[in-house]
Amino acid sequence: MSVEGRKIERQIRRYEFPLLLGLVITWMALWREFSLFTFIGGVVVAFVVMRVFYLPPVELAGRFNLWWCLRYVGYFFSQVAIASLEVAWIAVRPKPVPLRSVIAVRLRTNSDFILTLVGLTISLIPGSFIVDVDRENQVLFLHVLNTPDHEAVEKMRREVAHIERLLIRTLGSREEVKLVG
Template identity: 30%
Template sequence: MDIKHSLWPSPFNFALLLVVWILLTNSFSVGNLLLAVVLAWFIPFLVSRIQSDTSRVKKPGKAVRYVMVLLYDIIVSNIVVARQILGSAHKLQPGFIEIPLDLREPLPITLLASTISLTPGTVSTEVSKDRQCLFVHALNVPDEAALIAQIKSRYEAPLKEIFGC
């Protein structure tokens, strides 16, 4: 490890943590700014020693777009689920589906499972031991193949691009 990386283990994380700390505390005093600098340096420095080289973000721009799509989907899914719950319960077709995975690394798979669980109406239940399949419960599954295709194109494909896998 060269001297630059030992002093600044993650410049992106440093800047992100600095801004987040200032926004969370809602204080731009000298003392708070100094504390933000110390925390924003120390946390990535501490974490860099335990991080592996696998699953690094290769395309941060795509990651930002992914988060925006996810936020949009969470809002839309809340509305859809509210309508489904307030409507006729016997119109719902809940079910478990098995999604074959193209992802193999633990972090992208975890992010996919978390994305599915964050989106109302679906929850990830398990990843197969061989990381070949993700099992998901959905509140309404009128077309299993369409739901699998939607999850793979809307979430898994972008994660593959983001992490270059």
């Protein structure tokens, strides 16, 4: 194997380590036993899973900002609480079911990791979820509850942009951070 080939393989291995670690922890949690035997079994199972169900490596920016992470977590939990109350009110109020919309939101990031985190965040906040993803164009298609007018749709787009901005400032590359300001 050439020097360049070995370098690429080392990079792939470096990107696979978090997946390996996550699979081993999941294996040990499923067995509800944290011992040397379940750790070794988890490593073996993780290697088999990683070879049989190969996924392309997800490149991480290699940076983490604790301050922006705390802001993201605070924003997320506040939005979950607020949206839970809104959805509960919609469910029990005597009025008819409000209008719903499927909207497209274009993200600024090219990172599959950030795109996935934005999608998961939106789906975990009550009243909205991801219907489809156009990965090539970085567009999320969301089904959103209670969008009676254009302003409500734009408010949701701004919320998605805010979540993306928080995640980029937490985990994004330096170029992406410059992009979002």
